[in-house]
Amino acid sequence: MGIISRGFGGRRREPQPGLPPGQYLTHDFPVLSAGPTPRIPLDKWNFSIVTETGEKHSWNWAEFTALPAEEFTVDIHCVTKWSKFGTTWKGVALDTLFEDVESAADYTMAHSYGGYTTNVPLDDLLDGKAWVVYEFDGEPLHPEHGGPARLIVPHLYFWKSAKWVNGLQMLNDDEPGFWETGGYHMYGDPWREQRYQGD
Amino acid sequence: MKNRISWRVATVTAARWETSSARTLVLDVPDWPGHLPGQHIDVRLTAEDGYSAQRSYSIASAWSAEAGSPDAGTVELTVQRLDDGEVSPYLTDVVEPGDRIELRGPVGGWFVWREKQTAPxxxxxxxxxxxxxxxxxxxxxxxxxxxxxxxxxxxxxxxxxxxxxxxxxxxxxxxxxxxxxxxxxxxxxxxxxxxxxxxxxxxxxxxxxxxxxxxxxxxxxxxxxxxxxxxxxxxxxxxxxxxxxxxxxx
Incomplete structure (x- = not known):
């Protein structure tokens, strides 16, 4: 336990089961982005998985939205300390996207329009743990929140849920993405409070 | 940035109001490694019963390693009071010089300006x-x-x-x-x-x-x-x- 802050604690919020350490609950939907919001016309949109051997699996918007989709509700946790409970999304499970992908690689790098990258181990994308979504709360996903489509990996800090995602590169070795290069944690488990390198 | 970003105990040495709702805290942080402008820190407050809360705040001051510089070794935060907030009203309205708070950082390597950047x-x-x-x-x-x-x-x-x-x-x-x-x-x-x-x-x-x-x-x-x-x-x-x-x- 840290040092006591004299007189602190009077305005605390109700304890919340489901809130990872160091997080607080918000009902807004804050936005964290490193640059301007890219606008991607749907007829230019594409998503691809490229394996470590260079084999490419690719979907345009029509193909992607024709895939079996799931609606699901999850809690999300941002490394900047806010958490939001019960967010409802619709999109394609990564299990579906990986059905025909042959790969022995254990890691992936998510790539986004605008140049953002973030690394996620393959195991964290499969078995119903991650999706590429295109609806939030029954509406098309707004560009500010990552539309047309973003990755959702709810069990990791939300920077891993790459906005404007356009592909996954399979990697034999784990490599840091955008924030990870800047000192954020390679894995980012909110329940172990893995915010920064060394946490 | 390779090492763990550890918690440090900072002492508030001065405080001043910038507006009627924004207050600057001047912090003395032992062994502060220095920071780049644009970086932020995490602040952690702990109540007597062990309850704690964390927030991130941008650093307002520049940092200089030169002894004698007015900025040497201190970190200034300017905190905007959010009326429905839990942490910011404490930092604007309760904390006084002499109080100690925990912080860790600096954090962030993208939203920063480096002297070697030559562009306008x-x-x-x-x-x-x-x-x-x-x-x-x-x-x-x-x-x-x-x-x-x-x-x-x-x-x-x-x-x-x-x-x-x-x-x-x-x-x-x-x-x-x-x-x-x-x-x-x-x-x-x-x-x-x-x-x-x-x-x-x-x-x-x-x-x-x-x-x-x-x-x-x-x-x-x-x-x-x-x-x-x-x-x-x-x-x-x-x-x-x-x-x-x-x-x-x-």
Whole structure:
């Protein structure tokens, strides 16, 4: 336990089961982005998985939205300390996207329009743990929140849920993405409070 | 950044109000490793029963390793009070010099300005988004940087402008720094235009032409940042040179 802050604690919020350490609950939907919001016309949109051997699996918007989709509700946790409970999304499970992908690689790098990258181990994308979504709360996903489509990996800090995602590169070795290069944690488990390198 | 970013106990050595709702805390942090302007720190407060809360705050000060420098070894945070907040009202209204708080950092390597960047700089601040941009202005001053800086600072009223006196002084003393205020609700007496929000004309007139390839930093509430960043891109600025930091939520 840290040092006591004299007189602190009077305005605390109700304890919340489901809130990872160091997080607080918000009902807004804050936005964290490193640059301007890219606008991607749907007829230019594409998503691809490229394996470590260079084999490419690719979907345009029509193909992607024709895939079996799931609606699901999850809690999300941002490394900047806010958490939001019960967010409802619709999109394609990564299990579906990986059905025909042959790969022995254990890691992936998510790539986004605008140049953002973030690394996620393959195991964290499969078995119903991650999706590429295109609806939030029954509406098309707004560009500010990552539309047309973003990755959702709810069990990791939300920077891993790459906005404007356009592909996954399979990697034999784990490599840091955008924030990870800047000192954020390679894995980012909110329940172990893995915010920064060394946490 | 390879080592663990560990918690340190900082002592508040001074505090001052920047506006009626924003207060600067001057912190003495033992063994502070130094920071780059634009970086932030995490603050952790702990109640007597062990309950604790963390928040991130941008650093307002520049940092110098030189002993004798007015900024040597201290870290300043400017905290905007959020009325429904849990941590910010404590930092603005309860903490006094002599109190100790825990913090760790510095954190963040993207929304930063480095002395070695030679491009002109455009800073666009909405409200308390000025804090990390002020750190950049101060760092440039400390380093006697020759890179020309322009700040466009949007506030609701003249009374909401933090650092107003210091900015005026710096502009007077430094031909390489320009500051333009945008007032959204109330202008000062004699201001030539009615209140307005930041728009294309503002950024076109008071920013840099895209040809100059300036490094742009935009910080403020989400809607403000979206607007300003979209305008920069529409004016022809390379999105990769537009760095943003958005405040949102509670």
């Amino acid at each position: 700089v455009l800073l666009i601040a909405g409200g308390s988004g000025v804090v990390p941009l002020m750190s950049m202005i101060r760092a440039r001053g400390l380093a006697r940087g020759r890179q020309p800086f322009r700040l466009i600072y949007s506030v609701r009223t003249p009374e909401d402008a933090a650092y107003a006196d210091e900015l005026r002084r710096r502009v007077r003393e430094d031909p390489g720094l320009d500051v333009h205020f945008v007032y959204t609700r109330k202008t000062p007496d004699g201001w030539p235009a009615p209140p307005k929000r930041i728009d294309v004309a503002t950024i076109n007139s008071h920013g840099w032409p895209p040809d100059f390839q300036p490094d742009c930093y935009v910080c403020g509430p989400t809607a403000f940042v979206e607007t300003a960043a979209d305008i920069l891109v529409a004016l022809g600025h390379d999105p990769k040179r537009v760095r943003t930091e958005r405040f949102g939520g509670a």
